[in-house]
Amino acid sequence: MTTRKPTSKPAAEHTSAAEATATDEQRILAAKFDLGPEVDREAGEPLPWGYGECVIRALSVDPGQLLLYWEVTDEGIDAARRRLPASEAERAELCLRIYDTTGRIFDGTNAHSFLDVPIGRRERQWFLELGKPGSEQCAEVGLRAPGGAFARIARSLEVAQPRREPWPVTTESWMTVRPGADGRLEIERLSTADVLAPVAGRPAALTPEEIDAARIAALEAQPPGGGTAAEASHPGSSEQSQPRSEAPWRGSGQA
Amino acid sequence: MASVSSGYLSVLLHAHLPFVRHPEDPTVMEQAWLYEAITDTYLPLLQVFEGLHADGVPFRCTVSLSAPLVSMLDDALLRRRYESHLDALCELASAEIERNRDDPRREGLARMYRDRFASLRTTWDCHRGDLVGAFARLQDSGALEIIISTATHGFFPSMNRNWPAMRAQVRVAADLYERRFGHRTPGMWLGECGYVPGVDELLAEVGIRYFVVDGHAVRLATPAPRFDVHAPIYCPSGVAAFGRDRESSEQVWSALSGYPGDPVYRDFYRDIGFDLPREQLGALAHPSGARLYTGIKYHAITHKELHDKELYDPQAARGRVGLHASHFRGERGRQIGELRARYGRPPIVLAPYDAELFGHWWYEGPVFLSDVFRQLHFDQDVVEPLTPAEYLDRHPTQAAATPSASSWGRGGYNEYWLNESNAWIYPHLHRAAERMVELARSFREPTSLERRALDQAARELLLMQSSDWPFIMTTGTTVAYAERRLREHVHRFRRLDEQLTSRTIDPEWLAGIEERDNLFPDLDYRVYTP
Numbered sequence: 018m019t020t021r022k023p024t025s026k027p028a029a030e031h032t033s034a035a036e037a038t039a040t041d042e043q044r045i046l047a048a049k050f051d052l053g054p055e056v057d058r059e060a061g062e063p064l065p066w067g068y069g070e071c072v073i074r075a076l077s078v079d080p081g082q083l084l085l086y087w088e089v090t091d092e093g094i095d096a097a098r099r100r101l102p103a104s105e106a107e108r109a110e111l112c113l114r115i116y117d118t119t120g121r122i123f124d125g126t127n128a129h130s131f132l133d134v135p136i137g138r139r140e141r142q143w144f145l146e147l148g149k150p151g152s153e154q155c156a157e158v159g160l161r162a163p164g165g166a167f168a169r170i171a172r173s174l175e176v177a178q179p180r181r182e183p184w185p186v187t188t189e190s191w192m193t194v195r196p197g198a199d200g201r202l203e204i205e206r207l208s209t210a211d212v213l214a215p216v217a218g219r220p221a222a223l224t225p226e227e228i229d230a231a232r233i234a235a236l237e238a239q240p241p242g243g244g245t246a247a248e249a250s251h252p253g254s255s256e257q258s259q260p261r262s263e264a265p266w267r268g269s270g271q272a
Numbered sequence: 273m274a275s276v277s278s279g280y281l282s283v284l285l286h287a288h289l290p291f292v293r294h295p296e297d298p299t300v301m302e303q304a305w306l307y308e309a310i311t312d313t314y315l316p317l318l319q320v321f322e323g324l325h326a327d328g329v330p331f332r333c334t335v336s337l338s339a340p341l342v343s344m345l346d347d348a349l350l351r352r353r354y355e356s357h358l359d360a361l362c363e364l365a366s367a368e369i370e371r372n373r374d375d376p377r378r379e380g381l382a383r384m385y386r387d388r389f390a391s392l393r394t395t396w397d398c399h400r401g402d403l404v405g406a407f408a409r410l411q412d413s414g415a416l417e418i419i420i421s422t423a424t425h426g427f428f429p430s431m432n433r434n435w436p437a438m439r440a441q442v443r444v445a446a447d448l449y450e451r452r453f454g455h456r457t458p459g460m461w462l463g464e465c466g467y468v469p470g471v472d473e474l475l476a477e478v479g480i481r482y483f484v485v486d487g488h489a490v491r492l493a494t495p496a497p498r499f500d501v502h503a504p505i506y507c508p509s510g511v512a513a514f515g516r517d518r519e520s521s522e523q524v525w526s527a528l529s530g531y532p533g534d535p536v537y538r539d540f541y542r543d544i545g546f547d548l549p550r551e552q553l554g555a556l557a558h559p560s561g562a563r564l565y566t567g568i569k570y571h572a573i574t575h576k577e578l579h580d581k582e583l584y585d586p587q588a589a590r591g592r593v594g595l596h597a598s599h600f601r602g603e604r605g606r607q608i609g610e611l612r613a614r615y616g617r618p619p620i621v622l623a624p625y626d627a628e629l630f631g632h633w634w635y636e637g638p639v640f641l642s643d644v645f646r647q648l649h650f651d652q653d654v655v656e657p658l659t660p661a662e663y664l665d666r667h668p669t670q671a672a673a674t675p676s677a678s679s680w681g682r683g684g685y686n687e688y689w690l691n692e693s694n695a696w697i698y699p700h701l702h703r704a705a706e707r708m709v710e711l712a713r714s715f716r717e718p719t720s721l722e723r724r725a726l727d728q729a730a731r732e733l734l735l736m737q738s739s740d741w742p743f744i745m746t747t748g749t750t751v752a753y754a755e756r757r758l759r760e761h762v763h764r765f766r767r768l769d770e771q772l773t774s775r776t777i778d779p780e781w782l783a784g785i786e787e788r789d790n791l792f793p794d795l796d797y798r799v800y801t802p
Contacts, residue, residue, distance in 0.1 A: 077686060
């Protein structure tokens with residue numbers, strides 16, 4: 018079992034009842050593949066042990082755990098050994114190095130921290146419990162010399178670990194989306210300030226439904242063939258209609 | 273009703289099976305998955321929907337037909353084999369009537385099955401075996417909203433951010449839908465609801481308006497949504513993510529408190545396929561001697577054990593269905609009323625389920641759905657059934673947020689598809705996907721033979737990416753078959769890759785695998801071009 022102990026206790030995401038339901042659900046989902054007692058059958062020709070390339074890949078299993086798998090060739094190991102100090106190269110060992118790259122464009126040197134995991138030549142995968150929900154991780158496989166020098170053989174893509182806790186700050190933004198005639202989505206971005214900010218004569222907080230209703234009223238109020246009349250004022254507002262580009266709920270917006 | 277309802281209930285039934293087609297061997301046991309699902313779920317649901325439509329009940333339900341399932345239901349060979357299977361069921365039921373002539377209760381149950389199978393045969397014949405067309409007609413008449421899944425139900429969180437490969441899963445399915453149904457799909461079901469940020473961009477590229485995620489994906493979105501899962505959120509691309517409502521899910525899925533586990537309902541496991549001598553099973557006896565489910569079951573759940581079960585009482589079960597439907601309807605009314613008061617806007621309760629839950633696992637499930645929709649229409653006005661696309665039409669302004677990476681699997685993330693039973697598959701899947709992108713980039717002007725090989729390589733890649741294989745390896749049901757299928761597709765892909773690279777394509781071998789793995793006949797390998 019290639020799993021390290023958790024370094025921190027993850028917050029409970031699901032209640033025990035929800036977990037039990039999820040287990041029942043998986044059992045019921047499995048029933049559609051249930052044909053009765055399994056009989057002995059061939060499982061097909063074996064697949065190649067490797068593809069003769071140096072590679073490491075990292076996948077998120079859950080917010081605290083990564084799956085790492087890798088392949089290294091003898092040539093790749095030799096090339097890495099040649100990049101190490103000559104006095105230590107022969108004693109260098111294969112090693113996984115997992116970088117915490119949260120919020121950074123990783124260039125190989127600017128991680129917050131890293132964790133080294135020595136591995137054997139015949140090992141191919143690890144389930145690694147990092148206990149860092151919400152972080153970004155990048156893994157390398159290489160040779161680590163006794164003095165600490167590390168020669169990379171391969172690097173994975175960055176993996177973003179999901180959070181276990183809700184986003185702490187609610188800075189809302191809003192969109193109005195409609196299907197366009199060309200099949201693409203037509204998007205209008207709004208900001209919370211535009212949607213919900215109090216304006217003289219306007220209710221303190223407009224719901225999205227009220228915004229939609231105001232838009233429909235504005236469209237219906239437009240003279241036939243278009244014209245200069247733009248968006249209607251909000252329900253209850255004493256303001257006159259304003260040109261479309263200056264309508265209160267169309268701020269600069271942000272996604 | 274729209275003017276007085278407090279909120280919306282959106283029932284979504286996701287129908288999916290992996291692509292299983294063995295023209296070379298009609299006895300491969302896993303072909304029974306399709307036969308059972310058609311008999312127990314798809315035909316009964318079709319009957320329910322047609323009945324509701326005929327009675328003028330505006331039930332507004334969404335059905336997700338996965339791309340592999342559409343391919344199998346449209347396949348002439350599989351349709352013929354299913355007809356033979358259904359005929360064998362009818363014969364077996366008739367034989368059971370005779371065998372149980374001295375046991376009035378069992379004879380009555382056998383008659384129930386004979387009548388049921390005859391009714392299914394009538395519906396099948398009425399639609400000439402074209403179930404996809406039947407569902408399409410319901411959509412065209414405004415009764416249903418149909419969406420499609422990703423091409424082979426690939427699990428995006430496991431695809432190592434290979435965006436061209438993920439894009440191919442989306443586009444192949446979207447193209448299939450448009451060819452089959454005549455317009456764009458409004459929504460797409462991601463395999464296992466597996467979402468990673470950025471997937472929505474792929475959906476937006478083909479004009480998809482919405483997808484479904486598990487509830488925690490919305491609750492953990494960035495930023496946190498104001499209305500929990502009771503309103504969708506717009507991803508940065510403008511595609512809406514609807515979050516699964518946990519309360520309505522638990523009432524159906526939970527073994528402790530959910531409806532399907534009621535003791536009077538028909539038991540799934542006690543089947544005459546295991547209880548009777550093989551010689552009494554007729555054409556449904558498997559030639560290998562292996563015991564399989566027939567679908568004829570005489571016992572009620574009664575308790576958790578397999579022995580000492582009560583005989584099934586259809587009338588008692590029917591009565592219980594009505595009570596459960598009433599309970600479900602009442603609970604949704606209560607829930608929606610509370611949410612409306614809390615949020616000040618009409619909430620949507622999205623209730624997605626595996627379609628095969630209804631009928632295959634829960635025998636009475638289709639009748640439950642019928643009762644629920646009838647009660648919603650005739651007995652109350654708090655809850656309005658609505659599809660996700662209709663909701664977006666009515667309420668196009670929503671909060672913008674990025675859902676959390678997630679799935680609807682146990683634990684809410686990827687463990688079911690990434691664990692020690694199945695992790696060994698991913699080096700092969702990832703390498704094949706990378707090679708397919710390289711092949712698409714390399715072959716700009718292939719010969720016709722090369723084009724066929726490239727298209728077939730794309731099919732083999734898609735087939736190996738089915739989320740069902742690692743799922744089955746985790747659950748331990750038909751592991752040997754799942755492993756064999758995966759290995760076969762990897763081997764075929766590798767051989768096609770070698771032949772393309774060396775320009776030595778074997779046309780006879782290619783024709784053979786084209787015939788066997790024949791889904792997506794219009795597939796164009798260039799969908800993998802980055």
